[in-house]
Amino acid sequence: MEPAVLLSFIIGYFIVLILVSYFTSKKSSDNSTFFTANKNSKWYLVAFGMIGTALSGVTFISVPGKVGAPSGDQFQYFQFVLGNAIGFIVIATVLLPLYYRMHLTSIYSYIEERLGTWSYKTAAGIFLISRTIGSAFRLYLVVIVLQRFIFDTYGVPFWATVFISLLLIWSYTFKGGLKTIIITDTLQTLFLVSSVFLTIYFICDSLNLNIPQAFEAVKESGYSKIFFLDDFTISKFHVSKQLLGGMFVTIAMVGLDQDLMQKNLSCKNIGEAQKNMFTFTSVFVVINLFFLSVGALLYVYANKNGIAVPTDSLGNLRTDFLFPEIAFNHLSILPGIVFMLGLTAATFATTDSALTALTTSFCVDFLEFNKKKDNNSTGVIRTRHMVHVGFSLLMFLVIIFFNAVNNAAVVSAIFTVASYTYGPLLGLYGFGLFMKNREVRDKLVPLICLISPAVCYFLNSNSKVLMGGYVFDNELIVVNGLVTFIGLLAISKPATSQTQF
Numbered sequence: 001m002e003p004a005v006l007l008s009f010i011i012g013y014f015i016v017l018i019l020v021s022y023f024t025s026k027k028s029s030d031n032s033t034f035f036t037a038n039k040n041s042k043w044y045l046v047a048f049g050m051i052g053t054a055l056s057g058v059t060f061i062s063v064p065g066k067v068g069a070p071s072g073d074q075f076q077y078f079q080f081v082l083g084n085a086i087g088f089i090v091i092a093t094v095l096l097p098l099y100y101r102m103h104l105t106s107i108y109s110y111i112e113e114r115l116g117t118w119s120y121k122t123a124a125g126i127f128l129i130s131r132t133i134g135s136a137f138r139l140y141l142v143v144i145v146l147q148r149f150i151f152d153t154y155g156v157p158f159w160a161t162v163f164i165s166l167l168l169i170w171s172y173t174f175k176g177g178l179k180t181i182i183i184t185d186t187l188q189t190l191f192l193v194s195s196v197f198l199t200i201y202f203i204c205d206s207l208n209l210n211i212p213q214a215f216e217a218v219k220e221s222g223y224s225k226i227f228f229l230d231d232f233t234i235s236k237f238h239v240s241k242q243l244l245g246g247m248f249v250t251i252a253m254v255g256l257d258q259d260l261m262q263k264n265l266s267c268k269n270i271g272e273a274q275k276n277m278f279t280f281t282s283v284f285v286v287i288n289l290f291f292l293s294v295g296a297l298l299y300v301y302a303n304k305n306g307i308a309v310p311t312d313s314l315g316n317l318r319t320d321f322l323f324p325e326i327a328f329n330h331l332s333i334l335p336g337i338v339f340m341l342g343l344t345a346a347t348f349a350t351t352d353s354a355l356t357a358l359t360t361s362f363c364v365d366f367l368e369f370n371k372k373k374d375n376n377s378t379g380v381i382r383t384r385h386m387v388h389v390g391f392s393l394l395m396f397l398v399i400i401f402f403n404a405v406n407n408a409a410v411v412s413a414i415f416t417v418a419s420y421t422y423g424p425l426l427g428l429y430g431f432g433l434f435m436k437n438r439e440v441r442d443k444l445v446p447l448i449c450l451i452s453p454a455v456c457y458f459l460n461s462n463s464k465v466l467m468g469g470y471v472f473d474n475e476l477i478v479v480n481g482l483v484t485f486i487g488l489l490a491i492s493k494p495a496t497s498q499t500q501f
Helices: 003-024 032-037 043-054 057-068 077-101 110-112 117-149 158-173 178-206 211-220 238-253 258-264 270-305 321-330 333-366 377-404 406-419 423-435 442-466 476-490
Strands: 439-440 490-493
Touching: 003 158, 003 178, 003 321, 003 333, 043 110, 043 178, 043 258, 043 270, 043 333, 057 270, 057 333, 077 238, 077 258, 077 270, 077 423, 110 117, 110 423, 117 158, 117 178, 117 258, 117 321, 117 333, 117 423, 117 442, 117 476, 158 178, 158 333, 158 377, 178 211, 178 258, 178 333, 178 490, 211 442, 238 258, 238 423, 238 476, 258 270, 258 476, 270 321, 321 333, 321 439, 333 377, 406 442, 406 476, 423 442, 423 476, 442 476
Parallel strands: none
Antiparallel strands: 439 490
8 A cells, every 4th residue: 555645644634633622722721621621521422532542552453463473362362351341340439439539630649648748759650650651662563563654665764753743642632631632532432443343344345254254254263262271370361360460450550540540530520430431341341352353354364365474674473563464465445544544543542641641640749730829820831831742752762762772572671660560559559548547657658669560570580480380461460569568568557547538
């Protein structure tokens, strides 16, 4: 497919987003609009838009690609998704009522109220570091696809592709913030969901299959195994590890993460926020099942047409590139356009939301906008704009670093370490919620939150030797939270009065 065609559709796509931003922020662009969307978001828009945020571009290309990976993944990811669903229910029934009861703008304000200032700044700092690295990593993986299939043709350097991508995101988020994000994420999710269903249709059409025949083909393909009950000790795919990991990863990386919670806190009341979460959970589970089905159909199509899984410059298999390879080079022009719009929507729905959440957290948790008498003055809003620019530039530098390293193992390790940092958030909130008769020595909390990920990294690296061949997967976050909890318990003392939260 001609890169010019793909580029023209991407340009048109961003023109639409910028126009949406202009009209949503035209009447008001104060901090209440930016941080909470004036507490007036429609729950059904939030629920639908969160799908695009939760399913990043990495999900869009990696989940289908891994279905037929040499490691034998098949549909095992769906075990993790079911764990996610349990985690979402916990968030809706335990954490959201707490956040609404305390009228929070930043969810980390709970830690200040319950454990103290040092603990509060530590929790907010964990989010800023983790979300910056995580969002940069997701955007990096997708920019590589854009670079390979579009911008290399025009001789555009990688750094310019990254800079333009972030500039476009900044242009439609810096003014309207969350109010704009609610609308643009809804639009982007529409593109994302449509692209999944249309991709299934196009592949089925190429294989001369109707929808019932397609589901039968997926079932008989050898790629559709969901539940894995192999040796618990050595198998990463064991159903119990995936369910447990999926649940606690969701609680930590969604329920204790300002990004997705900021959208939930923009609803009118707790009832609408919970309605949003339950609806979102149902759609999330179904759409992931369709992503996996796309993966199975891609491999069926590749096997039938003799298409090899793409490789990188070192000859390593890159299952991430199978979806774009087939969409751009083996189907007609329309599937390629649909794929690019879906990928772009998934990527930028995640990144724009992250930039808004990072700006909110820094302004509230570190610059204490919520404590200023006039937090909508020209000077305060100008500061918010500068913070937004600052995080955009920081993300740019992190992505450039990933590309400069050019070592998949190193980049993966950096991202893994970033994911470890959510474990201490589990420990902090767990201690706050379940140990109301004790209080921590606040200044020692940052040390505990540094030690815990280090301990877990050591355990993960040496588990086969230390634990009789045991192999960790996502359930490591539970251990991380538990180590943090024990550490906090060790530096705690009886409380002088029991907290109400």
